[in-house]
Amino acid sequence: MKKRAFSRILFSLLLLLFLILFAFLCICAFYHVSYTPEACTESADELSNPYIGFYSMYGYVLGNDTLSNLPDPDSNPEETPGLVMLELNLRRFADQDLSDPALAQLDTILSSWQKHGNSMILRFLYDWDGKAKESEPQSLNQILRHMDQTAAIVNRYTDSVFLIQGIFVGNCGEMNGSDHLSDEDCSILMQHLADVINPSIFLSVRTPVQRRKILNSAELPSAETAFDGSLSSRLGLFNDGMLGTANDTGTYGDTPASADAYRSAWVREDELDFQNRLCNFVPNGGEVILDNPFNDLAHALSDLSRMHVSYLNSEHDPAVLDKWKNSVYHDEASVFDGISGYDYIARHMGYRYVVRNTALHQSRLNIELENVGFSVSYRRLDLEITLVSDEGKLFSFPLSGDSRFWLPKNTSELSVSLPFRELEKGTYTVYFRMTDPSLWREIQPANTFSHDSYGFRLGTLTLEKLL
Structure with a gap:
């Protein structure tokens, strides 16, 4: 019986092999x-691809009688930067809900840039002068209400809005100098923003430690959890002190990385390693500041690559940007040999x-x-x-x-x-x-x-x- 069963199996395998070979020969024939x-x-x-590169910045005060800085509907979008950052100032409504005309203005702004073909970074804020405590709502609930109101407009433009920076508060919206930046308040604000904004839009915080505190963990997205719509899979970084000092002007700290120290700002090397792993899944960008050795070309290329930077401010800091424009990238084996440092960076931000x-x-x-x-x-x-x-x-x-x-x-x-x-x-x-x-x-x-x-x-x- 065993021999007969074995013979049947062997015959079946040989028949299958023959049929596969026959099919292959027939196809070839x-x-x-x-x-x-x-x-x-x-x-x-230079390539013209969306969501990446040096961005141009435009500011709007909602509630003003008129809007300026809107794109010319007759201009060619290929002649303007593909990525724009829009700062949307809510200071006129620190103690009240946004008015219908103000919300209509927000809709007009986003609609104009969408029709122009641009991808957008948004930052809602109450301050442009480094005096957030004087211009922000005293009530956290008022900020949450503003999030509700603006989200209803922003979610109409999910195809063009790439990410939102910050949680509406802080000097220049950069999550510092505010009365609403306790660990509890930051978590409440970010979680609420994540709840009301369409999950296809990325969110971002100013420093890595702010992300860890909000998520109450140093855990990173994995290939299995990336892009699943959770807050962890959406929450990236914006660093407006990039390459400015050894700690990126307060972005990093002096604590070595460890699982127990996730609520502390880590030393530069450990925070760079954290970003290297995190930002394969969420965006990172910002602006470079203060001409110093940390933004000399060789050092900058190493850290920008390691942080997986997608976008930078095209206007700030001019001292650093000019230094890159006057630097030359050297690599005889590269098609970029002899190009300026600025152009090399512009051509490598993002994908x-x-x-x-x-x-x-x-x-x-x-x-x-x-x-x-x-x-x-x-x-x-x-x-x-x-x-x-x-x-x-x-x-x-x-x-x-x-x-x-x-x-x-x-x-x-x-x-x-x-x-x-x-x-x-x-x-x-x-x-x-x-x-x-x-x-x-x-x-x-x-x-x-x-x-x-x-x-x-x-x-x-x-x-x-x-x-």
């Missing part, structure tokens, strides 16, 4: 495909994808793509391959892969199985497209590929039917 790839040459050009290789293995098209930027894309991109025949017929196929996990300094493998048996013989041009589905913006790879309405040209397929 039906068609022959050749693929000629385009050269995957890296480009050092930057280089297609390193494309190849066809049987019916599967494979793409090797490296992220050479400082951070990931925190919003998932749509990925697509399109074949265009000589007659102009289009065949599009989604690519596997989640761009949110294409980590800096890592190469990702993308692939798609192409149904050659269903295609007519002939020559097909192969195009690759990455699209941000929120803004419906095409993402540019850092390659010299030619581009048209189908995407970026990867190569040419020639399909011959033999039977």
Whole structure:
């Protein structure tokens, strides 16, 4: 009996192997495909991609009779920075709810920038003069009410609003110099903001220790919990004292990192390590200040990369920005050799994808793509391959892969199985497209590929039917 059962199993395995081999030979017999790839040459050009780079800042006082600084509806958005930061001052309503006209102004502001094609960072505040205690509401409940009111407007623009900085309080909205910054108040304000703002919008605090206190933990998001909509998966950082001193002007402290010391500000090296792990999943940015050795080019590149910085203020601090503009990046093996330090940083903030290789293995098209930027894309991109025949017929196929996990300094493998048996013989041009589905913006790879309405040209397929 055992011999008979073994014989049946062996026969079944051999039959299965035969059928697989037969199917493969039949497929090969039906068609022959050749693929000629385009050269995957890296480009050092500046790219116009959303959510990243040097931002421009605009301020608005809600309740003013008129609004200025709105984008010109007739201007070309490609000629302006893709990322803007909007400071929205609520000081006229420190002791009352926002009026309907003020809320209408907020809607007008966000609508104007959305129509202009910009991605947005928002910061609600009550102070621009370093006197938050004089201009903020005395009642925490009033601030919570303002969060409710503004959220109803902000949530209409989830496609364009990338993140919100802070919790409405502090000097210049930077979470310092306020009567509402006790650990309890910070937690109440941030948790309420997270509850009323659409979970697709990231939130951020001024320092790493503020994040740890609000979450009551030093635990970081993991690949399994990242982007799940929880507060931990949304809460990033904004550092407006970046590279300013050894402790980034009070951003860091003097306590070594430990599980028990999560409520203390850690030493610089430990906080950089914390950000290195955290900011693969949540955004980090801000502004650089005070010309000093910590923002000399070599030091700056190391720390900006380690912190996974996505965005910086384009105007502040001019002393630091000018120093970078007058510095030169040197690396003979790099396409960026000889470029200014400023331009190198501008081209590496956020994500930057280089297609390193494309190849066809049987019916599967494979793409090797490296992220050479400082951070990931925190919003998932749509990925697509399109074949265009000589007659102009289009065949599009989604690519596997989640761009949110294409980590800096890592190469990702993308692939798609192409149904050659269903295609007519002939020559097909192969195009690759990455699209941000929120803004419906095409993402540019850092390659010299030619581009048209189908995407970026990867190569040419020639399909011959033999039977």
